[in-house]
Amino acid sequence: MSGFLYLDHNATTPLHPDVIQAMAAANAVFGNPSSLHSAGQDARRLLDRARSQVAGLVKARTDEVFFTSGGTESNNTVLNLEWIRSLWNQREARSSWPLNFDQDDERPHVLVSGIEHQSVLKAAQRLQHWGVHVEEISANSQGIISSLDVQAALRPTTVLMSIMLANNDTGVIQPLPHLVSMLRKMRPDIYIHTDAVQAVGKIPVSLSTLGVDALSLSAHKFNGPKGVGALVVRKGRFHESLLVGGKQEEKYRAGTENVLGLVGLGTAAQIAQQQMDERSGFLEELRDAFQQELLNLYPQLTIYGQGEARVPNTMLIGFPDIQGMTLTLNLDLEDIGVSVGSACSAGDLQPSHVLQAMGYDDQQAMNVIRISLGLGNQKADIPRFLKTLQNLLPRITSKKGI
Amino acid sequence: MVSKRERVVVGLSGGVDSTLCASLLLEQGYEVIGVTLRLLPCEETGERRSCCGVDGVAQARAVAGQLGIKHYVADCHDAFTEKVLHSSWNAYAQAQTPNPCVLCNRHIKFGWLLDFAHQIGATRVATGHYARIDPDMDGKHRLYRGVDQVKDQTYFLFALNDVQLQAAMMPLGNLTKQDVRVMAETRGFVNAKRSESQDVCFAVDEGGFPEFMRRRFGAQSKTGQILDPEGRLIRHHDGLHKFTLGQRKGLQVALGKPAFVSKIDLESGDVHLTTEKQDLMHDLVQVNQMIWHGTPPTPGDQISCWVQTRYQQKPIPAIAMVEENNQCTLSLQQKVFAVTPGQCAVLYQQDLVLGGGWIQTGMTETNESKLL
Numbered sequence: 001m002s003g004f005l006y007l008d009h010n011a012t013t014p015l016h017p018d019v020i021q022a023m024a025a026a027n028a029v030f031g032n033p034s035s036l037h038s039a040g041q042d043a044r045r046l047l048d049r050a051r052s053q054v055a056g057l058v059k060a061r062t063d064e065v066f067f068t069s070g071g072t073e074s075n076n077t078v079l080n081l082e083w084i085r086s087l088w089n090q091r092e093a094r095s096s097w098p099l100n101f102d103q104d105d106e107r108p109h110v111l112v113s114g115i116e117h118q119s120v121l122k123a124a125q126r127l128q129h130w131g132v133h134v135e136e137i138s139a140n141s142q143g144i145i146s147s148l149d150v151q152a153a154l155r156p157t158t159v160l161m162s163i164m165l166a167n168n169d170t171g172v173i174q175p176l177p178h179l180v181s182m183l184r185k186m187r188p189d190i191y192i193h194t195d196a197v198q199a200v201g202k203i204p205v206s207l208s209t210l211g212v213d214a215l216s217l218s219a220h221k222f223n224g225p226k227g228v229g230a231l232v233v234r235k236g237r238f239h240e241s242l243l244v245g246g247k248q249e250e251k252y253r254a255g256t257e258n259v260l261g262l263v264g265l266g267t268a269a270q271i272a273q274q275q276m277d278e279r280s281g282f283l284e285e286l287r288d289a290f291q292q293e294l295l296n297l298y299p300q301l302t303i304y305g306q307g308e309a310r311v312p313n314t315m316l317i318g319f320p321d322i323q324g325m326t327l328t329l330n331l332d333l334e335d336i337g338v339s340v341g342s343a344c345s346a347g348d349l350q351p352s353h354v355l356q357a358m359g360y361d362d363q364q365a366m367n368v369i370r371i372s373l374g375l376g377n378q379k380a381d382i383p384r385f386l387k388t389l390q391n392l393l394p395r396i397t398s399k400k401g402i
Numbered sequence: 403m404v405s406k407r408e409r410v411v412v413g414l415s416g417g418v419d420s421t422l423c424a425s426l427l428l429e430q431g432y433e434v435i436g437v438t439l440r441l442l443p444c445e446e447t448g449e450r451r452s453c454c455g456v457d458g459v460a461q462a463r464a465v466a467g468q469l470g471i472k473h474y475v476a477d478c479h480d481a482f483t484e485k486v487l488h489s490s491w492n493a494y495a496q497a498q499t500p501n502p503c504v505l506c507n508r509h510i511k512f513g514w515l516l517d518f519a520h521q522i523g524a525t526r527v528a529t530g531h532y533a534r535i536d537p538d539m540d541g542k543h544r545l546y547r548g549v550d551q552v553k554d555q556t557y558f559l560f561a562l563n564d565v566q567l568q569a570a571m572m573p574l575g576n577l578t579k580q581d582v583r584v585m586a587e588t589r590g591f592v593n594a595k596r597s598e599s600q601d602v603c604f605a606v607d608e609g610g611f612p613e614f615m616r617r618r619f620g621a622q623s624k625t626g627q628i629l630d631p632e633g634r635l636i637r638h639h640d641g642l643h644k645f646t647l648g649q650r651k652g653l654q655v656a657l658g659k660p661a662f663v664s665k666i667d668l669e670s671g672d673v674h675l676t677t678e679k680q681d682l683m684h685d686l687v688q689v690n691q692m693i694w695h696g697t698p699p700t701p702g703d704q705i706s707c708w709v710q711t712r713y714q715q716k717p718i719p720a721i722a723m724v725e726e727n728n729q730c731t732l733s734l735q736q737k738v739f740a741v742t743p744g745q746c747a748v749l750y751q752q753d754l755v756l757g758g759g760w761i762q763t764g765m766t767e768t769n770e771s772k773l774l
Contacts, residue, residue, distance in 0.1 A: 326521050326522075329474060329522050330521075332472065333409075333435070333522060348476075348477030395523060
């Protein structure tokens with residue numbers, strides 16, 4: 001796509017050339033890693049290497065890394081009835097299944113934030129069909145989940161909390177280490193999971209420093225292929241599988257491994273680890289310059305989460321009176337790719353649930369676009385974007401949105 | 403930089419007509435943007451192939467890729483439900499047979515989609531309809547039949563207003579279907595030979611469109627009896643909406659000879675049958691909500707014209723007697739079988755569309771005196 005200015009790296013990223021090369025080389029290694037023979041062993045070696053590369057990126061042990069098909073599967077594994085049942089059974093001396101929907105003190109309680117990715121929210125909501133008590137905690141207007149709110153939401157029956165490390169729309173990073181250490185002191189019995197999909201590869205993420213029990217990551221957010229990721233779980237804290245069947249991943253996640261994809265994941269993880277400081281430094285500078293120039297031109301813009309720690313590449317921008325979808329489509333027509341800060345199909349814009357969870361009204365929540373930088377972006381992208389925007393805005397603002 | 407070519411939106415269904423439309427406009431130097439409408443929430447398309455089902459969208463996307471144009475799938479199911487489906491159900495509930503395509507063209511294809519086009523800097527909406535639009539001497543935009551008399555779709559386009567006709571582009575109006583297939587094939591479009599995309603409204607599974615509508619709105623339909631010409635009960639039926647005037651198929655009756663629905667009684671829920679086709683030969687049509695193109699006539703005017711009371715019907719010579727309140731009575735010079743309430747009557751002079759409206763009722767002239 002020559003000439004196309006891609007500014008949507010939080011949606012997905014291009015494959016790093018080294019990743020392409022590694023995957024191409026791995027094509028010849030076609031064996032099933034579970035086979036006893038040499039063809040299988042060769043494949044197994046590739047997996048081992050990938051596992052160690054991922055473990056290196058998140059400062060975990062190799063036996064704490066469980067490969068999945070991506071962030072969604074990793075999230076669904078934890079926010080699954082089997083996992084919750086296991087947590088609850090650990091706590092309760094007696095059997096309490098099926099759950100009593102009417103007695104809050106007799107059913108497990110799960111806390112998630114309101115700004116989570118849909119794969120966490122929907123999986124959590126589904127638990128309610130079985131009587132699990134699920135509650136969402138709102139963020140403040142800066143996108144931060146307050147530890148006071150978390151504390152207030154805790155119940156004797158709380159078994160699990162899931163709060164994302166970095167938000168995909170705003171880029172805001174939660175002060176998780178602080179939150180986790182507070183929680184550990186008060187309630188060491190609560191399982192803590194974080195969806196780290198938007199953080200891993202952008203900022204240093206360490207399982208032990210964060211203090212969480214489990215984190216999710218996904219290759220295609222840091223220049224790896226789509227369809228692979230991992231659930232990294234502190235030793236001994238893996239509860240129940242989502243996928244059962246064969247003995248892959250130490251019987252924790254059945255299914256013949258996506259060897260090609262995992263080679264890509266591993267390679268991408270290694271590159272991310274090696275180049276993190278340099279790349280993140282560059283992206284942060286670029287993003288900040290971009291942001292400043294935008295604000296210079298349009299002081300009326302809102303940059304959501306601006307005052308907080310954010311991942312280095314992201315800005316979520318609100319234009320008063322312009323719908324994000326309209327702007328996104330028009331930018332695409334000028335060969336610039338950004339995203340609307342919410343899931344939508346062209347013509348049917350839904351307000352961003354993240355902004356809604358941060359307390360903004362529906363109208364504001366629809367008037368956003370997200371710009372997220374990454375591999376391939378450079379300084380010259382800024383003037384091109386701004387010039388295009390300047391040409392577009394007069395026409396767009398002169399008409400009413402649908 | 404903003405392109406200097408004129409930007410137009412083409413409604414891409416994935417079918418050969420809209421594909422060629424986009425291709426021709428591209429060749430003529432327009433900046434073409436393909437838009438496929440999502441008319442129903444995904445869960446409702448069932449297994450059937452349809453314009454907005456996965457099959458149609460993928461096909462449209464493939465075409466856009468082949469043409470090298472931008473492609474958006476635009477979700478307008480709220481507007482479609484309200485303006486087309488809901489109206490259609492209301493007609494069924496009144497024992498009428500609606501014409502959803504007329505509503506869709508007016509409110510969605512050249513309504514909602516035109517608004518969408520404006521949002522993205524386009525001023526025109528082009529479709530693969532077989533029709534022609536030309537400005538007349540007063541600057542009004544007039545609708546003419548497509549040269550392919552069989553494929554001509556002006557019957558469904560009569561309800562467009564002047565602003566819509568001006569914004570519309572229909573490059574296939576001067577082509578026959580055969581021309582279109584050949585030209586599409588020449589340009590290497592793989593869908594050139596495929597059968598046509600059925601308009602999405604009919605993307606239904608069991609029971610056909612009326613039953614789809616009923617379920618969609620969770621409505622009740624009056625049940626009742628099916629009566630033979632002597633008024634005797636044949637069997638019970640489970641919904642008036644399943645019947646239309648003049649209907650012969652699907653009645654599940656055995657009277658020894660063909661039977662037709664002659665009356666649908668909203669009050670009693672009864673469906674009356676006749677075995678005499680003659681009973682349903684109409685030559686007088688009461689039309690409401692008349693839309694006149696060009697200079698509107700005055701009540702009292704009598705206009706010689708040709709009339710269609712259904713799509714692809716051989717036009718019937720008639721006199722249109724213009725009345726107050728956008729009403730009109732059509733005196734047909736030939737009898738027509740089962741003029742159906744809820745359908746549209748469209749008036750022509752040769753290829754020129756004069757206007758059209760919604761049929762309130764059809765009758766035979768000899769009955770007229772009973773009404774006066």
